[in-house]
Amino acid sequence: MNGTESETRTATDAELGLLDRYWRAANYLSVGQIYLMDNPLLREPLRAEHVKPRLLGHWGTTPGLNFVYAHLNRVIAARDVSVLYVCGPGHGGPGMVANTWLEGTYSEIYPKVSEDTAGMARLFRQFSFPGGIPSHVAPETPGSIHEGGELGYALVHAFGAAFDAPDLVVACVVGDGEAETGPLAASWHSNKFLNPATDGAVLPILHLNGYKIANPTILARLDDDELRQLFTGYGYEPVFVEGEEPMPMHRAMSQALDRCFDRIAAIQAAARSGGVDERPRWPMIVLRSPKGWTGPKEVDGKKVEGFWRAHQVPVSAARQDEGHRAILERWMRSYEPDDLFDANGRLKPELAALAPKGERRMGANPRANGGLLKTDLRRPDPAEFALDVGTPGGTIGEATSVLGRYLARVMTLNEETRNFRVFGPDETASNRLSALFETTDRTWMEPRLPYDDHLAPDGRVMEVLSEHLCQGWLEGYLLTGRHGFFSCYEAFIHIVDSMFNQHSKWLKVTRHLPWRAPIASLNYLLTSHVWRQDHNGFSHQDPGFVDHIANKKSDIVRVYFPPDANTLLWVADHCLGTWNRVNVIVAGKQPAPQWLSYEAARRHCEAGAGIWRWAGANDVEVGEPDLVIACAGDVPTLEALAAVDLLRQSLPSLRIRVVNVVDLMALQSPDQHPHGLTDERFDALFTRDRPVVFAYHGYPALVHRLTYKRANHRNIHVRGYMEEGTTTTPFDMVVLNGLDRFSLGILAVERLGGLGEAGEAAKSRFEAKLAEHKRYIVEHGEDMPEISGWSWPYGTAAEAGD
Secondary structure, three states: OOOOOOOOOOOOHHHHHHHHHHHHHHHHHHHHHHHEOOOOOOOOOOOHHHEOOOOOOOOOOHHHHHHHHHHHHHHHHHHOOEEEEEEOOOOOHHHHHHHHHHOOHHHHHOOOOOOOHHHHHHHHHHEOOOOOEOOOOOOOOOOOOOOOOOOOOHHHHHHHHHOOOOOEEEEEEEEOOHHHOHHHHHHHHHHHHOOOOOOOEEEEEEEEOOEOOOOEOOHHHOOHHHHHHHHHHOOEEEEEEEOOOHHHHHHHHHHHHHHHHHHHHHHHHHHHOOOOOOOOOEEEEEEEOOOOOOOOOEEOOEEOOOOHHHOOOOOOOOOOOHHHHHHHHHHHHOOOHHHOEOOOOOEOHHHHOOOOOHHHOHHHOHHHHHHHOOOOOOOOOHHHHOOOOOOOOOEEEEHHHHHHHHHHHHHHHOOOOOOEEEEEOOOOOOOOOHHHHHOOOEEOOOOOOOOOOOEEOOOOEEEOOOHHHHHHHHHHHHHOOOEEEEEEEHHHHHHHHHHHHHHHHHHHHHOOOOOOOOOEOEEEEEEOOOOOOOOOOHHHOOOOHHHHHOOOOOOOEEEEOOOOHHHHHHHHHHHHOOEOOEEEEEOOOOEEEEOOOHHHHHHHHHHOEEEOHHHOEOOOOOOOOOEEEEEEOHHHHHHHHHHHHHHHHHOOOOOEEEEEEOEHHHHOOOOOOOOOOOHHHHHHHHOOOOOEEEEEOOOHHHHHHHHOOOOOHHHEEEEOOOOOOOOOOHHHHHHHOOOOHHHHHHHHHHHHOOOHHHHHHHHHHHHHHHHHHHHHHHHHOOOOHHHHOOOOOOOOOHHHHO
């Protein structure tokens, strides 16, 4: 039956009997993975040496996951629909591995784990075993886009996968422990952004087995009426399946899935015929089954099935204790393996026939290996959007406004393929990316009022006031083969620290899995940054996400600090063309001086760091400067150049070199990061023995950490954010943290030494200016005109290209 039809044929008892046997096979394989390292089909009595010495894994959620998988197979085969399985319960690895082995996908990818007795033995032995596979639904697991590490993200990943995938149904199993997390609770609202005309569908399956690790779960203790009200309020149409006896449960589940798929098909048919312009009420399933279903009822006289003791390894001493081993053997034989597998260990033909074929198998669905579907993003020439920069600093511009115009063109160029979206927590306009709304709108399926601004069901800017949802939607979108861009206030990107962790770990693992095709990079723009939070204050001031990013493997992460609009254009365009990375771009949104022409910006960004000859003083090609002023970040660059101006006025004979760093990882050595500068190149910029005053956007310790192997590390003196902030003027923020031009000038004089009276006089003038600044802002509430109106007084248009 075609997936768009709404006819339902009830499964017969004979079909359900076969489905029950298939489920038993998956359960048998799941238990075997947790416990056995030999004797996979129990063709001889179970002995101690057949049992793994370390029993690791989680049984409690697995039979329910197997139950859902088997029933989805029936629906796929009957309706010829594309279904992606997202497994929310964190430790459901045994079930997903078992089911992909049963359908044949696993052995196709890993031929050594063949579909026979020898392959089954390898399947069992490798699970949670040194040199084997994790207990999670990990990147190594076919059909997975979601690893069960930190809980809370299954449903948001599912919706991210469904956007712009009109032929896809994402069946997402949400564990009742996971349902207690904040991100998952917010994820239910993703249905307000799903357009049935152009997107796929998400079928949430809330799996209530009653317990988490050691306690009851909240939702499982609510009665059906309260649950129905809760999810009806969220905008769903809940369908309940509950019980313990297998055959009645099989019948109820098959009917529930038919009802849900009929409803999905009807919703989409209505919307795609042009008859619906409002949010539909999507179906969902509430599945109640015992934790550890079909496992031991009791062990050592204590309740196991239907209780938290079933969560991990219910029979914990099966290798050492003969009684436990007997329980395990009875448990595994209760699935009747001889009724499931033939003499060679192959799944019996009548059961193998139940699985879908080819790419309809959930383990082989191309969406679960999104790089196979990824096409290159169409990107314009960034030079078309560049600002005309003549004399350095003579042009004022908003870097992110320029970027917004570029992103709007990217959106237009990819309109037909519908494979690019921009995500952000209600801050697209605030972050000066408003040009996007000249070509698209914000995605919105709720009611719209006449005075609403840029809301539409087919909008391609995803805004919701939850960094978790933005990150999760984008991850699901990328993992299924598309491209995206995420802008966020710098201080609050920390909300997704752990989500970034999980995604970067996924990328690290997949780089070593040749069957996993590369996906588009996860691209962050962090703006509204620490140095310009005038009215927000201390709560909005935190540049530490970059420190967190820098902990990850060097082949995964990149960090960029473009100092102006044209460098931001080049960096953003470059990042959108990369894959299997996490790119972090930090750039302010406020009007600021522009330093480089686009051609100069291109050369500078390609180098990662470079000398700005036009900004130095008496710096010659031959010989070393007296002092290096380095900078990374837009505000630090401004203050560094202003400090150079002060030093040039006060100490005109001083030889000063200005080095700007746009690619932060260039500071590392090449053996630590592929973008790292060689020692020779680093020394050519920073010298081997001269003082370096480094104005840095974030926490100073990171620069020291990245450069600790360099010859001149002892002479690098970094000023950056020192956790000092409040609601104050822009310049006072840098003063509070010692990053201002006067403090940088004082530091330079101190580190140079030996400057005599001229040096002391300069230092005194700088100190006096700091005192004057404090008096002025207290009296006037704004920065001194000589600060806010400062511009670079040197250089020519020709020099801007140096």
